[in-house]
Amino acid sequence: MQNNHKGYIGVFDSGYGGLTILKEFQKRLPQxxxxxxxxxxxxxxxxxxxxxxxxxxLECVEFLFAQGCEIIILACNTASAQALRTIQQKVLPIKYPGKKVLGVLRPSTEMVGELSKTKVVGVLATTGTVKSESYKIEIEKFTPGVKVVQQACPLWVPIIEANQHTTKEGEAIFKKDIDVFLEAHPKVDTIVLGCTHYPLIYNYLRSIIPAHIQLVTQGEIVAERLEDYLNRHTEISTRLNRGTTLQFYSSENSEDFKSYLKENDWGDQKVNHFTL
Structure with a gap:
C-alpha cells in the first residue's frame, strides 16, 4: 500500500550491517x-x-519507495556492486523519476587510496563484492599507482547475522582469515572493511591486526558524502521531512530484530515485518 507520508531517507541492507551506516547518518544528519x-x-x-x-x-528498493522514501542508500556493498547501476539507469528513469538510489562503495573508493603509504590497499568483503572487482577498479581509477588486493570472507556475515561474532568459534574464523590475508600481502598498510557488517566486529579486528595498518570503515565517509549530496541537490533535500522519526522493517522475525536492536544500543524500537 502506498504511504501518503513523504520525505524519508531509506537505508537498506541484507541484514544488520547497514545499521552501522544508519548510526553515522543519525550522528551527522539527525534532523x-x-x-x-x-x-x-x-x-x-x-x-x-x-x-x-x-x-x-529491487524488491527492497520498491518497498521503501512505497513507504515514502525520496532517496535510498544501499548500505550493502554486494547490492551496491551488483545492482545499483542497473537500478539507476534502467528503473529509476522509467518508474521513479526524481527519486534517487545511492550506494556505499564509491564514497569509500574515492579517498582510500590516498591513505596508503606503501600503495598496497587491502579489501575484505563478501564473495560477491570481491568477484565484481568493483573496489579494485574504482580505487585504482581514483588513485593510479595503488595496488588493490582482496579477500573474500564468506563466513563473516552469517556469523554476525547469527549473533555469534563474540564467541570463541566466531573469533577463531575471523582470525584465521586475517592471518591468511596478512601473510599473503605483507605490504598492505590500509585495509577497507568492504561490507557494512564488518564494523560490527571492528574492535576484535583491531585487536588482531597490527597497529601500523589502517582499518577503514565506511559509515563516517558515507554520511559525509550524503550530507554533501543533499546540500548540492536541493530538489531532493527540500522533499525530506525534518521530523527525526525512525522506522525499522525486517523480513525475518521482527522480535529477533527488535532484540538485536535493544542489545546493541538502539533502545526499545518497534520493528515492522517486511513481507517477501
Missing amino acids: YDYIYLGDNARAPYGTRSFEVVYQYT
Whole structure:
C-alpha cells in the first residue's frame, strides 16, 4: 500500500550491517526521518548470483519507495556492486523519476587510496563484492599507482547475522582469515572493511591486526558524502521531512530484530515485518 507520508531517507541492507551506516547518518544528519529495511530472511547476499542480488535489491528498493522514501542508500556493498547501476539507469528513469538510489562503495573508493603509504590497499568483503572487482577498479581509477588486493570472507556475515561474532568459534574464523590475508600481502598498510557488517566486529579486528595498518570503515565517509549530496541537490533535500522519526522493517522475525536492536544500543524500537 502506498504511504501518503513523504520525505524519508531509506537505508537498506541484507541484514544488520547497514545499521552501522544508519548510526553515522543519525550522528551527522539527525534532523531527517529514516526508514531502515533489513532483508535478514535472505541474508547473506554475498554468496548469491548477480541476478538474485539484483532481484532482491529491487524488491527492497520498491518497498521503501512505497513507504515514502525520496532517496535510498544501499548500505550493502554486494547490492551496491551488483545492482545499483542497473537500478539507476534502467528503473529509476522509467518508474521513479526524481527519486534517487545511492550506494556505499564509491564514497569509500574515492579517498582510500590516498591513505596508503606503501600503495598496497587491502579489501575484505563478501564473495560477491570481491568477484565484481568493483573496489579494485574504482580505487585504482581514483588513485593510479595503488595496488588493490582482496579477500573474500564468506563466513563473516552469517556469523554476525547469527549473533555469534563474540564467541570463541566466531573469533577463531575471523582470525584465521586475517592471518591468511596478512601473510599473503605483507605490504598492505590500509585495509577497507568492504561490507557494512564488518564494523560490527571492528574492535576484535583491531585487536588482531597490527597497529601500523589502517582499518577503514565506511559509515563516517558515507554520511559525509550524503550530507554533501543533499546540500548540492536541493530538489531532493527540500522533499525530506525534518521530523527525526525512525522506522525499522525486517523480513525475518521482527522480535529477533527488535532484540538485536535493544542489545546493541538502539533502545526499545518497534520493528515492522517486511513481507517477501
